[in-house]
Amino acid sequence: MKDSWYREPWAWLVFILPFTAVVAGIATYIIANTNPDTLVVGDYYKKGKSINLEVGKVKMAQKLGMRFALQLKDNELIIKPTGIEKVFPLLNVSFFHPTLEERDFYLALTQDGNGYFRHHFDKDISGKWKLTLTSFENNWKIQDTLSLPQADFIDLIPNPIKAQ
Known part of the structure; x- marks a missing residue:
């Protein structure tokens, strides 16, 4: 069988x-x-043209002498102009997470009586972030990568190498 x-x-x-x-x-x-990868850009030519525009904004910030100091301690963000006598009506602050697009956020801050830009967060903002500061008119830009929180003030200066 x-x-x-x-x-x-x-x-x-x-x-x-x-x-x-x-x-x-x-x-x-x-x-x-x-789970598509949101970091991949479809139209590289347009992205390349916009990068050139962004480098021009960083160079404008250098020319204008834009400098700021940033501190994030106890969920309170303080950004103060350093070496600038100009009064800003509004400062655009964008936080970009390196890998998770849904964690990105934007703040529009006005100066307090001391000339500082302040914001209190309801939740903990920690880790590595790409921070972008721009004027209300969006004619200059400062960009840097930071590890937050920062107990001491750190300098934010325009650096064209980090503009991309």
Whole structure:
């Protein structure tokens, strides 16, 4: 009497290996399509042109002598102009997380009586962030990568190398 094929262990091994590859391929396809990479840019030419504009804004900040000092301690952000006599009606502050786009946020800050820009956060802002300061008119820009919180004031100066 001949045994049935399903009682042979080698037959199961031959079937399970391709079946496992198919399941892994389907899982990979689902993961790739439900979590797209938001850091990939589709139109590189337009992005390159905008980078040149941004470098021009950084150079304008250098020409104007823009300098600020930043401190983030006990969930309170303080940005103070250093070496600038100009009064700013509004300072645009953008925080970009290096990997998670949903954590990015923007603040529009006005000066207090001391000439400082202040904001109190409801939650802890810690880790590595790319910070961008721009004027209300958006004609100059300072950009830097920081590790937050910062107990001491750190200088933010226009640096064209970090503009990209």
